[in-house]
Amino acid sequence: MSSPTNCLTCRNWARTDDKLVGLCVVHQGYRFQLEDCAAYVFGEAREVMEPAEIPAPKARHDMSLNQILIEQNANRIMRWHAEGKSRWWMAQMIGMPVNNSNAIARWLKAQGAL
Numbered sequence: 001m002s003s004p005t006n007c008l009t010c011r012n013w014a015r016t017d018d019k020l021v022g023l024c025v026v027h028q029g030y031r032f033q034l035e036d037c038a039a040y041v042f043g044e045a046r047e048v049m050e051p052a053e054i055p056a057p058k059a060r061h062d063m064s065l066n067q068i069l070i071e072q073n074a075n076r077i078m079r080w081h082a083e084g085k086s087r088w089w090m091a092q093m094i095g096m097p098v099n100n101s102n103a104i105a106r107w108l109k110a111q112g113a114l
Contacts, residue, residue, distance in 0.1 A: 008033040011043030019049035066103040069094045077104060081113055 007013040012025040015033075024031040026039040033048065070077060073094045080090050087108075091101035108114045 005036055005040040006034045007031045007037060007040075008046050008048060009043055010037065010039075011041040012039065013043070015046065063100070063103075066096055066100050067107075069096045070104060070107045077108070078111070078113065081108055 007022060007024065010024075013022045013031060013033075014025075015022045016030075020033055021030050022033060023029070024037075026037075031037070033046075076094070077090055080093070087101040087104040088098050090104050091098045096103070105114065
């Protein structure tokens with residue numbers, strides 16, 4: 001039986017905070033602990049770890065909430081638009097995700113302000 005030649009027992013591999021991934025000096029990057037490698041050099045034996053938990057995906061923002069927020073703050077948005085404030089800033093002020101600030105532009109266009 002041959003000895004293991006995976007990154008987990010290689011001298012050039014260092015475990016990181018992630019339980020499955022480490023840094024390889026030879027490849028100058030991340031490698032998984034059980035990868036086979038031609039550049040393997042015998043090092044210390046390390047315990048195989050259980051896979052790390054993957055966090056639950058973030059909830060998607062309800063796009064209808066954008067319209068509600070815009071309508072609730074219509075007067076403020078019109079005033080800010082007249083003052084020359086950016087739509088990104090307006091979205092931040094009313095609690096809307098800033099990457100959805102184009103909804104403000106569409107609303108302003110529908111109101112005839114653009």
